[in-house]
Amino acid sequence: MTDIKEIVYKLGPGCELEDVQEGNVYVGTVQGFANFGTFVMLNNSVKGLVHKSNAITQHQERTDILVMVAQVRPNGNIDLREVVLDDYSTKLVSRQVKTTRLSDLGQKIGRRVTIEGELGQVKQTSGPTIFTILDETGTENAAAFVEAGVRAYPEANTGDIVQISGEVMKRNNQLQIEVSSLHRLDGDEADIVRKRIVEALDQKSEPDDIPFLVESEVLTKLRPEMRKLAKIIRRAVFTQQPIILRHHADADGISAAAAVETAVVALIREHVSDSDSDYYLFKRSPSKAPFYEIEDITRDLDFMLKDSVRFGQKLPLILLMDNGSTEEDMPAYKVAQVYDLDIVVCDHHHPDEIVDSFLKAHVNPYHVGGDFGLTAGMIGTELARMINPAVERQIRHLPAIAGVGDRSDSPEIPQYLALVADEYPIEDCKKIALALDYEQFWLRFNDGREIVKDILNLNKNPIRHKRLVTLLVEEALAAIAEQVKTLMPHVESRTLSSGAHLFIADVEMYAHRFTFPPPGKTSGEIHDILCKKYEGEPVVTLGLGPDFAVLRSRGVMMNIPVMVRELREEISGGGVNGGGHLVVGSIKFVEGMRGEVIDKLIAKISLAPVA
CATH class of the missing domain: 2.40.50.140 (Nucleic acid-binding proteins)
Structure with a gap:
């Protein structure tokens, strides 16, 4: 004959006082002690007391104990008596709980x-x-x-x-x-x-299928990847995954990031109840280089890991705009991979296939036959509209600002300019782009969230916007004029074997340092002056520092990323790295190898065909 085991009941989640029956034995958890007895939790919400006269053994907090329900009092208190059983079976007491959305x-x-x-x-x-x-x-x-x-x-x-x-x-x-x-x-x-x-x-995360602001063959081909990226960002908002947006610190990168920031912050405020949620769920930071540097990922890791420990947050989604597509991003990506971080990219620099294995989505016009003429600000604004169509009216002028700031000559830029010409004529767009570049120089690594919004008129305070842009442009133009006046007499001129004009400007020896305009902007201003002087002819401008070179080209078909890699392989001990667009970019090297690097760089420029 088989012995019948004693049944011990276990209250399931959601069970209440009315589910407890006198005389039944339950498995409970010791919650705490008092002079008169031991408190025992029968589940997460039902609690009883074992009076010290009814205790048999010694227990510690959070250990299991078998108790019999002696009495359920009218006031809801439960009197328990400890029991000891050698052989028993456990039966779960379940309750069908009606859940609320x-x-x-x-x-x-x-x-x-x-x-x-x-x-x-x-x-x-x-x-x-x-x-x-x-x-x-x-x-x-x-x-x-x-x-x-x-x-x-x-x-x-x-x-x-x-x-x-x-x-x-x-x-x-x-x-x-x-x-x-x-x-x-x-x-x-x-x-x-x-x-x-x-x-x-x-x-819910699927973005709306809305038309683009302009007619664009490249954007049309990019639509599937853009929708994929928009869906990832929307999902991050709905699941309260923090987003860190990194962008290149120029007018194009800032415009791209500001568009997405406007869309995401509005979505967070709409769907997350905390009034301060957009400050801890979204963070925008500029990157000085047009790629995600080790310094950037180190700052971001420090920020995100502290918040994860202090506030129990999920690790963030990393969104890179106007950077992230090149081999120069790889060291940072490898660090991010250690922490299993999700990374997505929206960029228009010439991409390297090697980065794609690290990315959940990668929007880049080169992938569909386009080029850098379709700027990050243009793509970013269209992406922001997919993320949150409600912000379109606020951000529709940003592609025009990004386009003139990045000197785009794409088929899209005239359309974007025409779209906002009544409110933001081209000269105003140029002024806003210059104001962004000038202010970001002084902001350094800070995002300047509200200042940037005032410059872009996203705060909808047109009087303050106009006064601020006017002031910043005046200061910027004065600084540029002084820098150009100082540097122009020292610009060296050469004629390359290809027939192109090469101009070399030493921006370390003959320009003011640590002030606006920085070397890249200074080289660009010199290049613009020389292009006007030699209109219709191929021109390359080389801005030289002790351990870097900035390149600007018109009419010379260079490929700066390829040139950088070739120089790195050819010059042992040169420490060459860098990147950018095909004809606009920068190269770094060790100061002691400056002469050899520059000589070989000029030789490669000479071999590039002219348009």
Whole structure:
């Protein structure tokens, strides 16, 4: 004859006091101790007391204990008696819990609800622990309090699927769930909830299929990859994954980044309840070089890892604009790979295939037969419209500013200029681009979020916008005029074997250092003057420093990225690196090899065909 095992019950998540039956034995968890007995949790919300006269063995906090329910008092208190069993079977007590969607919380104020979703963030304050939970309909905060500054439910972490029960309250005009129980779901229970969220987010993240602002064969071919990138960014917003946007620190890069920033911040404010959410979920930073430097990734890692530890945030999505496409980005990408960071790129520099294995999406006109004439600001604005069509009116002038700032001669630039000509004529666009370059020089590594918005008139304060741009342009033009006046008498002229004019300007010896315009801008201004003087003829301008060279070309078909790689291989100990566009870029090297590097560079320029 088979012995019948004693049944021990286990209260499942969501079970309440009415699910407890007198006389049944339950498995519980020791919560704490008092002089008169031991407090035992039967699940995350039901608690009873084992009086010291009914205790049999010694226990520690968070250890399991078997208890029999002696009495459920009218006031809800549960009297327990410890039991010891050698052989028993466990039976789960389940309750069909009706869950509430987060989008419906506004109708449940003052009522108890149960939510199932994913933890997007866990933040410990000086008071309660704040859990940000997301489901297929949105995100909200839930506050759990043990004691001031003590982490509630330490077993639950960012990314976990949980079931939260509590009362819906309104704090500082924002909805919040006052948590009475939180249970981590595992196995099939978690899979069902996660699948539901993923399917809903996949549909919600799909960008609208809207027409471009202009007719463009290249943009049309880029549309699939742009939609892919827009979907990744939208999904990051909806799942509260922070976004770090890195961009080249010039008018084109700033315009591209400002367009996406406008779209993303508006989307965050619309879908995330925290009033300060756009400051901790979105960060924009300029990169001095037209690629993602080790210095950039180091700063970003320091920022993101501290926030991950302090605020329980997910690791961010890295978005690179007007940089990110070249072999020079590889060292930073390898560092990012160690931390499994997602990286996406929107760029118009000549791309290297080697970077694609590190990227989740890569928008670049060269991939579809275009070139750098379609600027990052143009692509970025169209991308921003896909991310959030509601911001179109605010940002539609940015492609024109980016185009004139980057001296684009693409088929798209006349269309973008015509689109905003009534409000932003071409001369105004040029002034805004110059103001951006001038102000970013003094901002250094800072984003200057509100200053940049004033320069671009994104704050919709036209009087301040006009006064600020006028002032910055006056200062910039005066600085440029002084620099050019000082440098022009020292510009060396040569005629190459190809018939092209080569002009060499030593921007270290004969130009003011550490002030505006910097070497790249100075070389560009000298180049513009010489192109006007030798109109219709091929011109190359070389701005030289002790360990760098800046190149500008008109009518000479160079390929600067290829030249950099050849020089690196050919000159042992030269330390050559750099990049840029095909005919506009910069090269770095060690100062002691300056003569050999420049001689070989000029020889390669001589071999380039002229248009």
